[in-house]
Amino acid sequence: MEFLYKTFYGNTILEWALAAGGILLSLLLAKTVYWLIGRFVKTITDRTENKFDDILVDMMEEPAVFAMILTGIWYSLHLxxxxxxxxxxxxxxxxxxxxxxxxxxxxxxxxxxVETYLTPYVQKSEGKLDDQLLPIVRKGFKLSVWAIAIIVALDNAGYDVKAVLASLGIGGLALALAAKDTVANLFGSFTIFVDKPFVIGDRVKVKGYDGFVREVGIRSTRLQTLDGRMVTIPNQFVANESIVNVSSEPSRKITMDIGLTYDTTPERMEKAMTILREIAESHPDTEETIVTAFTEFKDSALNIRFIYYIKKGASVFGTQNAVNMAILKRFNDEGLEFAFPTQTIYTKEG
Structure with missing residues (x-):
């Protein structure tokens, strides 16, 4: 027993053991509470119709357990x-x-x-401005909270916050030079927000990428390309690039060159152009504007330029497939022959 009362660094071995035991006990208690929340509390909240309690418990369990550990260590060290x-x-x-x-x-x-109330409301709204604004507000709120926390923490730690801010002002030039890309991205996001070249969900072409806008943040814009990959582009480049907003097109223009053989008569050429107009006019997803013209005498074909427009929101590939299949069937029924590259060689006996 005398060993327990030997002093090391101003405290007996018993006091060191009690402090260590208190810390270990607080860790075990926090682990137990974390397990109970996952095993029982979440089971109870899952049975309720309100989803807010589920998300609240999931979000709060880690900070609550960490606070318990801090409290246990605090009282243990005070021994x-x-x-x-x-x-x-x-x-x-x-x-x-x-x-x-x-x-x-x-x-x-x-x-x-945000997850319980704001996100579902934004998803149900017709406008897309709130979809673009919500991530910025969400990140801005978090940055503000942590900035205030750092200032308050420095003040409570005994630092002169005014002096720290003044020193930051003196080093502002160096900081601005080091963070010029960050500042440029911030102004780029502001430009995107004001000019609105696109909104969340639009298909755009920018910096050589073709995809759908999934998120516009403070620093960057995220695109999901047509092959499903996510591309992150800094906002300073997005703001300074020429952007093609594919989703804003009123209709999709389809241009085709159809070549017929050189033995096709003028009457048959007229018949071919009439068939093309009839096919485009009869399809429900095409617009009234249709162009057919005998445009060129090619090397091995008489060329017909065929232009039609697919309505916005309609399936582009589906409409093209239906129109092309109809052209193939009608031309075959009428005996109109498609041309293919050929070459005629004349020989002369010497």
């Missing part, structure tokens, strides 16, 4: 006799950790509110 410097460092460190834990709790609570 020790620490000098003034150690107590000061410990107190300031705990102030900082508590502030960060509260900030963590607030940001995750905000995420729960």
């Amino acid at each position: 020790l006799h620490l000098n003034d410097l150690a107590q000061t460092v410990l107190a300031k460190s705990y102030y900082v950790l508590i502030i960060f834990t509260v900030s963590w709790f607030v940001t995750r609570l905000f995420d729960a509110v």
Whole structure:
């Protein structure tokens, strides 16, 4: 028993053991609470019709468990006799950790509110401006909370916040030079938001990529290409590039060159152009504007230029397939022969 009362660094072995045991107990208790939340509390919330409690529990369990661990360590360390410097460092460190834990709790609570109420509302709304604005507001709120948390933490840790801000002002030029790309991306996102060259869900062509806009953030814009891959493009490039908004087209223009053989008579050429107009006019997904013209005498074909327009929202490939199949069938029925590259060679006996 005398061994337990031997002193090391101002505390007996018993006091060190009690402090270590308290820390270990707080860790085990936090682990148990985390397990109980996952096993029982989430089971109860899953049975309720309201989804907010499910998301709230999922978002809050980690900050709550971390707060329990901090509390257990705090009381355990207070069992020790620490000098003034150690107590000061410990107190300031705990102030900082508590502030960060509260900030963590607030940001995750905000995420729960957004996931439960704002995101479904935005998805149901007809306009797409809110779809574009919500991610920016979400990230802006989090940045604001953490910025305030850092300032408050520095103040509670004993630093002169005014002096820190003043020093940041002196080094602002160097910071601006180092963060010029970040600032350019920020202004790029503002330009995109004001000019509105596209909205969430539009198909665009920019920087050589063709895809659908999935997210417009503070720093970058994310596109999902036609092959399903995600591409992240910094907003400074998006704002300075020529953007083709495919989704804004009123209709899709389809241009075809159909070649018939050289033995086709003028009457048969007229018949071919009449058939093309009839096919385009009869399809429900094509517009009234149709162009057919005998445009060129090619090397091995008499060329007909055929232009029609597919209505916005209609299946482009489906309409093209239906029109092409109808052309093939009608031309075969009428005996109109498609030309293919040929070459006639005349020989002369010497």
